[in-house]
Amino acid sequence: MLKPLAIASLLTVTAQAWADTDAQRIAALDYSALDTLTALGQGERIAGVPQSSLPEYLSAYATQKYADVGSLKSPEYEVLDQLAPDSIIISGRLSGEKQKLEEIAPTWLNGGVEADDYWSRLEANTHALATEYGADEQAGPALDSLHADIDDAVARVEGTPEVLVVLHNDGKLVYREDAIVNDLMGLASPNLPEDADTQARGERSFTLLTPAQISAMAPDLVWVIDRSAAIGQPELDLEALQTELGDLSVVKGSPKLWYLASGGLESTLLQVNEVVSALQ
Structure with missing residues (x-):
């Protein structure tokens, strides 16, 4: 490679x-x-x-x-x-x-x-x-x-893992259909629970998830994009979230890379490699 x-x-x-x-x-x-x-x-x-x-x-x-x-x-x-x-x-x-x-x-x-x-x-x-x-x-x-x-x-990823991408923003976890993970890499996301809270904000909508809902979705990997950390606000307590999610694999991507720099030639490969490493 x-x-x-x-x-x-x-x-x-x-x-x-x-x-x-x-x-x-x-x-x-x-x-x-x-x-x-x-x-x-x-x-x-x-x-x-x-x-x-x-x-x-x-x-x-x-x-x-x-x-x-x-x-x-x-x-x-x-x-x-x-x-x-x-x-x-x-x-x-x-x-x-x-x-x-x-x-x-x-x-x-x-x-x-x-x-x-x-x-x-x-x-x-x-x-x-x-x-x-x-x-x-x-x-x-x-x-x-x-x-x-x-x-x-991507060829180094074994099987067909389901990856749930969530955006952390001011203590909230928001479901994200991610351009790198779900489109470019072609990794599936688990189905949303029926009781997921989808809210409208202008022409956009977002779906909030609780740790209990994430556990019920049982993804192979929970991939966290920490918007708050990227813009200098209090970051997600990853250890506390991991405790709530038990045995689920929870990994946070490099915040500024994922939230502020996506779409570049270098950043794209760095993001792909971070996800691949988390799945190995």
Whole structure:
């Protein structure tokens, strides 16, 4: 199996790329785009990132070399003004700020990934970023390599385990049909209990689960995405949950990786490998 993309080694852009005097300085306010551009050899174009919530695997950007441009939901406009990047990249979290950011620099809205068609959306996002930032030649091979690595990783999963994905948010456990686990990896989720509490919030709905309900569902693995921990709030007491769930296998993914960075070339393989490791 090919080794995961190495962030440290990819931070050096080729001499040919830097011979292009039009190379853009980028403020990346979306970690999946930052991830993908780094994997495509464009890391040296990055001028600013939100540093306070950087996932560990992107820690190479947690230095004074890169301006701290706010958070994934709240840009530091004064810093961005002073930085004067050639372009800004955001995710849907900042779509409402796009017009204001456009006053500083052309702003690229990076596409998201959904639970029903992860790979196609990842491909589309990767090719779009590659075209926008001059890395077309790198995109195809990077995607091919990633696909092969994912296939190798999933092949190590024995049998047909059922994996229940829950999102922890402020003490609540919310059922999640997950793009990585259920769509990309093709792992089944157990059926929801008839007494599950599904609530509506605007056009969206969510289903709360209790530890007793999770026990009754009897999945082979309970995979926890800790939103609270990812955004600096009190994290889930995993030991207490494990006690309530008895012999069920309960594993928490790396919070910032799963909640803040999903949809990048590097993050995708890291997420797949975390789940595969939990199932072995």
